[in-house]
Amino acid sequence: MTNAAWVFPGQGSQAIGMGTDLATVALAQGRFAEAEATLGWSVLDVVQDTDDKVSNTLYTQPCLYVIESILVDLLKEQGHQPAVVAGHSLGEYVALYAAEVFDFATGLTLVQRRAELMAQASDGMMAALLGFDADELAAKIEATPGVVLANDNNPGQVVISGTPEAVTTVMEGMKAKRAVKLNVSGAFHSPLMADAAATFQAVLEPISFATAQVPVLSNVDPTPATDGSVLKQRLVQQMTGSVRWREITLALPELGIDTVVEVGPGNVLTGLTKRTCKELALVNVGNLEQVASAG
Structure with missing residues (x-):
């Protein structure tokens, strides 16, 4: 996976039971405990709730962030590194974590606040x-x-x-x-999210964004960037801006990428990639077995 782009799915990829197999691994146990201390609730309890609690925006976004971040850590533990990263909507936060722009706890705090603001957006x-x-x-x-x-x-x-x-x-x-x-609470990625975006910008303001260790392709601007201040500004724009995923996918071959690794539950992004860039090899890493078979 030397010339691999790691891509991270967002809301809509969640599923009951996702990530539960990770709980057998010490690294993941530590992350789940850290997440519970921050969130005030258990990710593992939510994803196993048979009433599909995990599909409530308040829970979906933190659960996806925690599980996808654990998968990143496990892949890196095996010696894998991405050449470039990108995430679809919520997934962009995991991409920034994977690029070491901020630590796990910082990302989770941002995602929790984002989820609260988006869950409150009932217009649209x-x-x-x-x-x-x-x-x-x-x-x-x-x-x-x-x-x-x-x-x-x-x-x-x-x-x-x-x-x-x-x-x-x-x-x-x-x-x-x-x-x-779509079964969502508001008009996400539109100007109707302007109030929520303004509130969130104030949350982002004091957070320090480090230089990314690998280029990040952002939702609102699919050109590769590593500068922390640029990546932060793009994140501010993300809540009201369009997710330009087609352009992100088309940019990958031009950056020398030959493989797309979807890190997270499901296969939404590899499915989209298949229709946009048929020449890219596709790998899915959504559970322990797939982490092990990633080489």
């Missing part, structure tokens, strides 16, 4: 569109005030975000193979 709506004409969608968004392109995932899959009226107008006015309303 998001919807996923699959199989559509990109020019037609761009024109429709342009002509409809109150809606933006929130996630540009790959050429055939995007997420739009905005007021319920505007999102519904675009959904109903587009020819798409599939249009699905």
Whole structure:
């Protein structure tokens, strides 16, 4: 995995039972205990709750951050290192942790506050569109005030975000193979998150961001960066800005990357990569068995 990009999934990749096998490893036990002291609740208890508590934004984001960070630590313990990192929305925090921009505890504190602010954002709506004409969608968004392109995932899959009226107008006015309303509390990655973003900027302000040990491709700017102040500013913009995942994926071969390693539960990002850059080799590391088989 010498020329590997490590990528980290965000909300939507969570699953009941994720990460429970990690609890047999001493390193992970320490992380779970540290997380419980910070959060005031147990990640392992939440992910095993049969009522799908893990899909509540308040819990989803910290759980994903903790589990993906543990997987990073285990891969590094085996001697693996990424050549570049990127994370989808919440996953960008794990990417910054993997690049040693901040420590585990700092990242978890930020993620917990982010999750609280996003869970409180009750205005707005998001919807996923699959199989559509990109020019037609761009024109429709342009002509409809109150809606933006929130996630540009790959050429055939995007997420739009905005007021319920505007999102519904675009959904109903587009020819798409599939249009699905997302089960989220607010219009994430849109201007409707401006108040939450302003509050979060004040939380970020005093936090020191170190120089990244490997280049980071950010959601709002897919060009590689290592400067801590640049990476912090991009994170400030992330809550209201679009997730430019398609551009991140397209940038990887140009950076000499030949393998994409999705570190976290599920295979959402490797699935998106497969449709955007067929030449990239794909690896999934979401559990202990996959950590061991990573070489």
